[in-house]
Amino acid sequence: MNHKNRLYTVLFNKCPRCGEGDFFITKSAYAKNFDKMHKHCPNCGENLVPEPGFYQGALYMSYAFYVAFMVSYFLVFVNFFEKYLDYFLYSIIPVLIILTPLFYRLARRSWLALFIKPAKNNVMP
Numbered sequence: 001m002n003h004k005n006r007l008y009t010v011l012f013n014k015c016p017r018c019g020e021g022d023f024f025i026t027k028s029a030y031a032k033n034f035d036k037m038h039k040h041c042p043n044c045g046e047n048l049v050p051e052p053g054f055y056q057g058a059l060y061m062s063y064a065f066y067v068a069f070m071v072s073y074f075l076v077f078v079n080f081f082e083k084y085l086d087y088f089l090y091s092i093i094p095v096l097i098i099l100t101p102l103f104y105r106l107a108r109r110s111w112l113a114l115f116i117k118p119a120k121n122n123v124m125p
Contacts (some may be wrong), residue, residue, distance in 0.1 A: 004114045010106065012120055016113040018044035029101040037108070043117065048112065055108055062107035066096065069103075 014022040021043030025036045038050050049055075070092065077088040083121060 004103065006118065009118070010109045010113050013105070013109065015041035015043060015046055015048070016116040017041065017119050020044070020116060021046075022110075024105055029105050034101045035104065038111040046116065050112075050115070058107040058111035061110050062103050064106060065103045067095070070096070070101065084103060 005019070008014065009016045009019050009023075013023050013027065014025060018041060021038070021041035023037060023041075024034070025038060026033055028034070038047060040047055073092065073095070074088060077085055077098070
């Protein structure tokens with residue numbers, strides 16, 4: 001896959017500009033410090049925290065991911081497990097709690113990827 005692709009950078013924890021440096025310090029969304037991120041890209045030096053409060057917009061992205069997941073989860077239950085529809089109500093809250101770190105990281109990477117264009121050639125510091 002092309003490392004300059006925005007979708008690639010969002011899904012694989014990479015800098016939206018160079019596609020090489022890591023966005024978050026840890027690789028896993030379920031590590032101890034899952035929310036710690038680099039201030040600048042370790043590879044190209046791109047500022048990953050453009051201004052104070054920049055990532056407040058990521059809250060809306062996170063909300064959109066939660067809604068999309070809940071709708072698709074509900075549709076799966078309605079179409080394939082209609083007899084067990086009450087299990088949807090019992091399972092949705094624990095599943096959303098488990099997915100919270102993943103959606104948090106995904107929303108931040110998506111939000112920044114909207115504002116930074118991928119570099120056309122390799123940018124080295």
